[in-house]
Amino acid sequence: MMDVVDLNCDMGESFGTYTKGMDEALFPYITSANIACGFHAGDPAVMRKTVKLALEHQVGIGAHPGLRDLVGFGRRNMVISPEEAYELIVYQIGALNGFVTAEGGLLQHVKPHGALYNMAAKNRELADAIAKAVYDVSPELILFGLAGSELIKAGEEIGLQVASEVFADRTYQQDGTLTSREEANSLITDHAIASKQVIQMIQKHKVKTIQQIDFPINPETICIHGDGALALSLVIHIHDALATANIKVKKISSHK
Numbered sequence: 001m002m003d004v005v006d007l008n009c010d011m012g013e014s015f016g017t018y019t020k021g022m023d024e025a026l027f028p029y030i031t032s033a034n035i036a037c038g039f040h041a042g043d044p045a046v047m048r049k050t051v052k053l054a055l056e057h058q059v060g061i062g063a064h065p066g067l068r069d070l071v072g073f074g075r076r077n078m079v080i081s082p083e084e085a086y087e088l089i090v091y092q093i094g095a096l097n098g099f100v101t102a103e104g105g106l107l108q109h110v111k112p113h114g115a116l117y118n119m120a121a122k123n124r125e126l127a128d129a130i131a132k133a134v135y136d137v138s139p140e141l142i143l144f145g146l147a148g149s150e151l152i153k154a155g156e157e158i159g160l161q162v163a164s165e166v167f168a169d170r171t172y173q174q175d176g177t178l179t180s181r182e183e184a185n186s187l188i189t190d191h192a193i194a195s196k197q198v199i200q201m202i203q204k205h206k207v208k209t210i211q212q213i214d215f216p217i218n219p220e221t222i223c224i225h226g227d228g229a230l231a232l233s234l235v236i237h238i239h240d241a242l243a244t245a246n247i248k249v250k251k252i253s254s255h256k
Contacts, residue, residue: 003202005242006163006221006252008032008144009235010064010113012050013041013073013227021226027053029235031251032060032221034111034144037092040066040074044099051099060251061100062144065092066113074114075181082129085116089133097137108253109163110134111144112151121149121177131155142252147217148176163252166201166219168194168238169228174211185210191234195241198222202247221252 011027012035013020020041027033033054036042042050054061065088066074080088093110100107112120112130120127127145131154134143139159145151147164155162169188171179179186188194201207201222206214224235242249 003245003247004250004255005202005219005247006031006060006255007224007235007239007242007249008034008062008111008165008221008252009224009226009231010034010036011054011226012036012046012064014046015041015043015070022232023050023053023226025232026224026226026235027057027059029239030059030224031249032062032108034062034064034109034113035096036113037063037065037096039068039088039092040070040072040113047096048099048103051096051103051105055103055105058251060108060253061096061105062109062111063093063096063107064111064113065089065116067116069115074116077115077119080126082125085120085126085129086133088116089130090137093134093137093141107138107141108251109142109144111165117146117151118178120151120154121146124150124154127151127154128158131158131160135160144221146176146178147219163220164218165221165223166198166207166217167223168198169223169225169234172207172209172215174209174213174215176215176217179210187228189230191230191237194234195238198238199241199245199247203245
């Protein structure tokens with residue numbers, strides 16, 4: 001039986017006169033897009049444009065809500081309550097979904113961004129609040145979370161469809177969490193190493209951690225960060241590696 005995986009990318013992260021990422025070039029190679037909702041990146045014009053691009057390329061559309069931190073791109077930890085997390089998620093899903101509805105599309109999933117994503121991977125109260133926010137907006141939405149994380153567990157418990165996410169361009173710690181971006185070895189920039197990690201995760205259900213330990217993992221969707229300088233060449237290499245390994249790439253809603 002052929003393996004099937006979703007290939008997602010963070011999109012719509014430009015803002016005003018500032019351009020970030022290579023969205024138009026990346027869209028032909030991905031199957032799901034996580035679109036910034038205006039708090040950590042993005043603005044109404046960018047959101048609308050990115051939704052249109054996703055629909056043109058028949059890519060699954062996801063809300064990518066983050067902390068209210070434009071200066072830090074949503075990657076700085078902030079102390080927030082579960083109630084605040086709930087409100088952040090509901091608000092940002094609503095903002096993006098307005099454009100999705102206006103353009104005649106359907107919202108497929110929700111994936112928290114940056115620090116909020118990593119915080120919810122470990123903090124069960126925060127994870128529960130995020131899962132409830134998604135469920136209350138629509139129980140039909142798919143919740144993306146780090147494979148094996150508290151966010152995945154919270155989504156399953158409340159009754160959401162979840163998608164266990166793995167990363168092509170990030171290294172892992174022995175507990176299955178991502179290596180902090182503050183560490184020198186947090187990012188994978190070598191295309192061959194990134195592709196090898198992806199194939200191993202899909203076929204062997206494990207990832208080699210920084211500590212050289214095999215951590216069990218069950219990937220359903222693979223993330224490529226769209227803001228990276230090598231994002232386009234990386235996604236092309238990974239797309240080709242998946243095809244060579246006879247792994248089909250399809251948007252998550254088609255195999256959920």
